[in-house]
Amino acid sequence: VVANVVLNKTKGQNAGWIVITAGWAFGVTVAVYAVGSFSGAHLNPAVTIGLASIGKLAWASVPVYIAGQMLGAFLGATIVWLAYLPHWAVTESQAGKLAVFCTAPAIRNSSANLLTEVIGTFVLVLGVLVILTPRNLNPVHGWDVGFGPFLVGILVWGIGLSLGGPTGYAINPARDSGPRIAHALLPIAGKGNSDWGYAWIPVAGPIIGGVIAAFLYRAVWPA
Numbered sequence: 001v002v003a004n005v006v007l008n009k010t011k012g013q014n015a016g017w018i019v020i021t022a023g024w025a026f027g028v029t030v031a032v033y034a035v036g037s038f039s040g041a042h043l044n045p046a047v048t049i050g051l052a053s054i055g056k057l058a059w060a061s062v063p064v065y066i067a068g069q070m071l072g073a074f075l076g077a078t079i080v081w082l083a084y085l086p087h088w089a090v091t092e093s094q095a096g097k098l099a100v101f102c103t104a105p106a107i108r109n110s111s112a113n114l115l116t117e118v119i120g121t122f123v124l125v126l127g128v129l130v131i132l133t134p135r136n137l138n139p140v141h142g143w144d145v146g147f148g149p150f151l152v153g154i155l156v157w158g159i160g161l162s163l164g165g166p167t168g169y170a171i172n173p174a175r176d177s178g179p180r181i182a183h184a185l186l187p188i189a190g191k192g193n194s195d196w197g198y199a200w201i202p203v204a205g206p207i208i209g210g211v212i213a214a215f216l217y218r219a220v221w222p223a
Helices: 002-006 017-039 045-053 059-083 085-089 094-101 110-131 145-163 173-185 201-220
Strands: none
Touching: 002 017, 002 094, 017 145, 045 059, 045 110, 045 173, 045 201, 059 085, 059 094, 059 173, 094 173, 110 145, 110 201, 173 201
8 A cells, every 4th residue: 555655656646644544554454364363363463562572472483473474574575576567667756665565654753663663563563462352242232253454453443543653663574574685685676775773663663562561451341
């Protein structure tokens, strides 16, 4: 969706932030529906590490999950590159091309950017855990299990609209790092550098926020 909004001569060029956040929200919703029954919808290392930190997931499973998340993000970015192949050469902005793949701050301030990612991911992980807590997955006192992914998508949309402005809301280390690696490796016409100096923030911030959210969830919503 970022490619459709940012790259030159696309049908969606300049459609704006609401379109980008909506596209991400719908994508997350479909992804959770698609893989929820296979992996518990582990799409995000921040969620995976957060759950492992409170004993809800075996640490031995964490590397496997993260490898799958990174591979999926890399392949997704590669598909986007192919889908928009003629548009890279007619887009002058190197920053715009990078934005298709990964996040960058509106104002570069490492401590502030890190804090934004911590807060955004805290809201995400706590929200996901509360939405999917067993007491809420109850059609009598909560909602049917099939409604959970839709609520997660709404949560992601809300985070993007409210907290996404400062950093582009990575809130997922794999979502940023996998495509950033793709940007570095793919022969993208006219690309610039992959901004590795910033790359640690969308990894560290989400992990910190996810772990804090997981411990708060365990304290307030005990099993």
